Amino acid sequence: MCGRFAMDDTVNELITEFVETTGLSPEDWRADWRPSYNIRPTDPVPILLETLVDRSEPEGPTIHRAELAQWWFTPSFAKELRSRHPLFNARSESITEKASFRDAVKRQRAIIPAIGYYETHDDGSAKNPYFIQPPEGLLYFAGLYSWWADPAKEHGDPKRWHLTTTILTREAVGEVAWVHDRTPVTLPKDLIETWVDPKTVGDAAFVGAMVDAATPVAEALEFHRIASPIRGDSPDMIRAI
Template identity: 50%
Template sequence: MCGRFAMDKETDELIREFVISEGFANIGSWRPAWNLAPTDPVPIVIESVKGDDGPVRRLELAQWWLTPTWSKVLKLKAPMFNARAETAASKASFKASVASKRAVIPATGYYEWRTDADGTKTPYFIQLPGEIIGMAALYSWWADPSKANDDESRWHLTATILTSDAVDQLVGIHDRNPVPLPRDWWDHWLDPTIVGDQDLLDEAVRAALPLAETLEFHEVAPVKGDGPELIAPLD
């Protein structure tokens, strides 16, 4: 699973990294963060089609906790910050997003906790040193039913991170890891004109495997507060 991650890039860096279309970066007062948790607003990269101009790539802020369009409340009781790549296409909460609302969530790295036999939890920071991890994700627009149709504030962008079975070197920490898409897969994954299904999810996991096998990790201090010191190796 992925329950906390870091994103230490400024808006301009993300625009350059993901080649965001001019005028389509809408992440407001975003600032780098090293302790992003479920329900926090996080930067995501999506593509949408407007008119006959073809897909437009956008950088947006989304709640990290996907809310399907049919939900009556913004935050469901079930944990919706991760989606299993093996089953997402068949789940009512995710299948519409698999079909046409796929995203990339950029991360400097993510945290995972190893649970020892005595119940002790040891935090690790997992990363691709010097590179952004483009985590495969899904998104959904949720409309607040309590607000008028013409009220722009009724719309909430929400997202979830796809996970798969952990690669061998990470199994000792946790049995799941995010799906880190290679750069040459970003365009294909984001393309809203491609109708996604379970085959696409399986293909993405296979494409991500070589990159996942290069992930590195180190133990860190307890993940509390925020700041670059959180990802520093424990002395």
């Protein structure tokens, strides 16, 4: 699973690159987010997605977007924004079967960029935190997004709509499996556009293929012990001890 992760301002370069492929400038995407070394469920995070310009034309042109989303998935049919059950992670093995995710996985897929994430290893006598990261560059978490409308607000109220997101997880592989038996689905950069393409219907075969393609990235993940407990918000949090 992934309960906390880190995202510094190097993510801005990726966001700008992704959005500019559609001819937009950095000013056209929402830049009102701040880097954080301690992103927790319900925090706002920038996500990359692709949508149809006109939803009535399923084969029409699309546009790349970067948006701020709450990291805690809320299905469109939910009665409240935050339920008792945590939906900040979604198991890739069953995502097409679960009512909360099966509609979103079809066409509402996103990328959540990160420099790394935190996980705790339980050796039976103590729980020690580790920071997990790629050998270089960023991680590209496969995710889903959902727009939830607050039934308590008027239709014309701009605060009625809430964008939420979740991170897909998989069985851990490689050395990182020693830390925890689950890990985020970490896609290669060249599959970002394949994952977010709304013209591709996300079924079990598609998700399985993306998880398989993510295996080399997962196998190359590196990790080191960090200070306990995990608190604050600074680069010192990810420093090896």
